[in-house]
Amino acid sequence: MIEAHLMRLKARHAIGADEVAAIRASIGEIRDYPARRILVEPGEELSFSTLVLKGLISRYKDLSEGQRQVTQVHVPGDFADLHSFTLKRLDHSIMTLTPCKVALVPHAKLTEITERFPHLTRVYWFSTNLDAAIHREWEVSLGRRTAISRCAHILAELRFRLEIVGMADKRSYDLPISQIDLSECLGLTAVHVNRSLRKLREDGIATFRTGRVEIQDLAALEEVGEFDPAYLYPTAVPI
């Protein structure tokens, strides 16, 4: 059930048997949600964090003019809001992008982990710091990369993150979201994303169609997106 989550943690740190047991003991209710279900509204007080078991979840902020900026996309194995453990009230919304299965982890259990498992605490702290590293890379995309480069970058990033949990390989992966969703991640209009994706397709680099990404030339994709996976910490230092 939480294998993807353990996979994600173990990809970076040595997790002891007692820690795995503590993680399993922290899992509460399992829930299924349809696509586009809002899970968290800004400001509401939370008493649990949501672990993604299946599906894709986005965090986003809406502006006055109806514009939306997605600040992060979560894949299976990720916590969608481990940061809510310390923040309690979030500054953004959380929504499913696809049908999802999630596990609720009560904050009380996380508090217990901070009291009894300092190393696991540091591993979970690392996890929120990794989220922040992804935010930083997105800031770079939004601030400095061209539309085509942003598109290539996100396709490369999601491929890499999904590969860690065994849901992507070098050639393709499922990404059952719309170009509109993608445009909200990239700070572009859907029309412009469409044109940029066409360019990637015409250049023989990658194709995004009917919920699936087919990569013809991964090296080119990562080069166009200036994608360097270092910020995803594929190999972490023991803590």
Place this chain on the structure above:
Amino acid sequence: MIEAHLMRLKARHAIGADEVAAIRASIGEIRDYPARRILVEPGEELSFSTLVLKGLISRYKDLSEGQRQVTQVHVPGDFADLHSFTLKRLDHSIMTLTPCKVALVPHAKLTEITERFPHLTRVYWFSTNLDAAIHREWEVSLGRRTAISRCAHILAELRFRLEIVGMADKRSYDLPISQIDLSECLGLTAVHVNRSLRKLREDGIATFRTGRVEIQDLAALEEVGEFDPAYLYPTAVPI
């Protein structure tokens, strides 16, 4: 010496006398740096975190074409890289923007805090999650706000953050950085930042000149920047 830091923590959480003592005990070497000194290069292994006592520090990433995106600016009282405690190697650079005084906090001391002070651990964890909240707000600026709105937003954000540590009021504050630095935060060219600042000045909202921000109309500044301080968690929930 670390009063601004304690001020920043106490603005959000109750910090016990034993915790204050643990914080003071964690402070190592004090260092002074000139402006524009690079403190951390991407990938180098760190054994301490840097606490800002005086001055401004930026975190940034450089792209191949010589473009730079600043991902965060730190004010006195902030850790510039508390996240390096768990990440060890950073995905970005850290540089002083102005002459700075900093305190080095060995990671070993932070590890000790995670072993002996679970509540203080959660407070520091909160602190890195607050950094991530700022990253998210910057993603929104970079992705969706116009140039003028971005300029107004950052001036409002820095005012608010500096006020928390007693270095700004409603009317003005020192910001001894160049328009070039600002443009690297905002994902704009320096020329365009210059034009946007002129617009803010001509509209009687705010003036940024010779290292100082003078605010004629704070309400208008925050409205143009769509600035809502909720993401800075001025009032946090106990953890």
Place this chain on the structure above:
DNA sequence: CGCAACTTTGACTTTACTCAAGACGAGTGG
């Protein structure tokens, strides 16, 4: 004083946005 870095402004270019219309595709009901 004189240099260097930064600021300011103008003229022009590029990138991305807006608006609009037609095509496509999955799911629905007759």
Place this chain on the structure above:
DNA sequence: CCACTCGTCTTGAGTAAAGTCAAAGTTGCG
């Protein structure tokens, strides 16, 4: 089985925002 619908995708034409290039003005500092 087919027409219909809704949301999404695609493309074209025109517009707006921000970038580029260049030059002059300003400021701080040695």
